[in-house]
Amino acid sequence: MIGVVGAGAFGTALAVALARDGRGVTLWARDTHDLATTRRSRHLPGVALPDGIVVTDDIADLTQADAILLAVPAQTLRKVLTIHANTLHDRVLVACCKGIDLHTLTGPVATIRATLPDAMPAILTGPSFAADIARGLPTALTLACADDRAGMALQQGLSTSTLRLYRTTDTTGAELGGALKNVIAIACGVAIGAGLGDSARAALMTRGFAEMQRLAQALGADPQTLNGLSGLGDLALTCTSDLSRNYRFGLARGAGAAADPTQTVEGAATSRAVTLLGADRGIDLPICAVVAALSEGLISVETALQSLLARPLKEE
Numbered sequence: 001m002i003g004v005v006g007a008g009a010f011g012t013a014l015a016v017a018l019a020r021d022g023r024g025v026t027l028w029a030r031d032t033h034d035l036a037t038t039r040r041s042r043h044l045p046g047v048a049l050p051d052g053i054v055v056t057d058d059i060a061d062l063t064q065a066d067a068i069l070l071a072v073p074a075q076t077l078r079k080v081l082t083i084h085a086n087t088l089h090d091r092v093l094v095a096c097c098k099g100i101d102l103h104t105l106t107g108p109v110a111t112i113r114a115t116l117p118d119a120m121p122a123i124l125t126g127p128s129f130a131a132d133i134a135r136g137l138p139t140a141l142t143l144a145c146a147d148d149r150a151g152m153a154l155q156q157g158l159s160t161s162t163l164r165l166y167r168t169t170d171t172t173g174a175e176l177g178g179a180l181k182n183v184i185a186i187a188c189g190v191a192i193g194a195g196l197g198d199s200a201r202a203a204l205m206t207r208g209f210a211e212m213q214r215l216a217q218a219l220g221a222d223p224q225t226l227n228g229l230s231g232l233g234d235l236a237l238t239c240t241s242d243l244s245r246n247y248r249f250g251l252a253r254g255a256g257a258a259a260d261p262t263q264t265v266e267g268a269a270t271s272r273a274v275t276l277l278g279a280d281r282g283i284d285l286p287i288c289a290v291v292a293a294l295s296e297g298l299i300s301v302e303t304a305l306q307s308l309l310a311r312p313l314k315e316e
């Protein structure tokens with residue numbers, strides 16, 4: 001049985017995909033509302049939960065799980081691990097979140113390692129919208145686990161006919177790719193929302209990718225990982241699709257409109273975390289810094305755009 005912690009858009013979509021493929025899934029939510037009775041999630045309109053999913057609000061029901069997917073926002077992961085340490089402390093835990101903890105400046109795998117040292121941590125990341133996964137559309141993801149044997153077992157256990165998992169042992173690269181692309185997607189949304197056009201977006205994606213590579217290498221990632229699904233792949237998806245909440249957040253800000261406060265927008269807090277990480281290591285991350293200042297309300301959209309456009313001329 002596979003356990004899923006968090007019945008938001010992504011946790012529910014993964015549960016649906018796995019159950020459709022015949023896996024037994026127990027989906028834990030801190031409050032199941034009417035999910036258990038209606039078998040419909042407000043996050044995934046038009047999708048019914050397959051019979052193979054058991055919905056519970058008792059996390060002890062995950063005690064027998066072969067692996068537990070953690071599909072909560074990155075800024076709440078540490079709290080969830082701490083509160084439910086009794087159930088989660090010695091389990092195979094697959095982080096499904098994309099962000100850097102603003103207080104510890106660690107990614108999801110490092111957060112699991114620091115909080116529950118007896119657990120086997122892994123991360124599932126890459127270009128994949130919950131809505132696509134839940135509809136059974138083809139998706140390719142990165143599964144990163146430092147222990148290659150455990151990674152192989154997870155790759156087998158979590159792949160389905162529509163969910164294709166590629167394996168790596170580079171957890172640092174995988175978690176940074178997923179976290180950083182959200183920041184660049186906000187910047188791209190701002191540019192498009194402000195009417196700067198597709199050429200400006202392509203420039204931001206390219207220069208943003210260079211920032212992703214710089215920080216990831218400084219933190220010990222394999223550059224090849226960033227060239228794969230969890231870096232370049234997810235950057236391409238998130239910076240160009242209206243389905244992305246990070247991109248839509250930027251679009252709204254760029255157009256001078258209010259962003260939807262009910263949405264999970266990981267790139268906002270993560271932009272601040274990576275700017276701190278970069279400053280600590282003397283790494284130049286100008287796009288991340290502008291997104292951080294904008295997210296914190298320290299600068300206006302006009303100032304943000306000027307900062308992005310007024311970079312000194314230098315070698316590529």
Ligand SMILES: NC(=O)C1=CN([C@@H]2O[C@H](COP(=O)(O)OP(=O)(O)OC[C@H]3O[C@@H](n4cnc5c(N)ncnc54)[C@H](O)[C@@H]3O)[C@@H](O)[C@H]2O)C=CC1
Nearest residue numbers: 006007008009010030072073074076097098128129130264
């Ligand atoms: N939605 C998507 O298309 C994708 C999302 N992700 C990642 O998945 C993670 C979760 O995102 P979504 O599911 O989309 O967000 P969401 O906002 O739809 O759901 C988040 C869920 O976490 C739960 N939660 C929050 N704090 C909690 C706590 N302290 N204890 C227990 N549960 C808590 C909420 O009740 C909610 O059910 C994010 O890091 C996101 O980047 C990754 C790939 C695709």
Ligand SMILES: O=C(CO)COP(=O)(O)O
Nearest residue numbers: 126127128129244245246
């Ligand atoms: O990570 C995602 C797609 O890979 C989802 O992006 P958003 O969180 O911006 O919606």
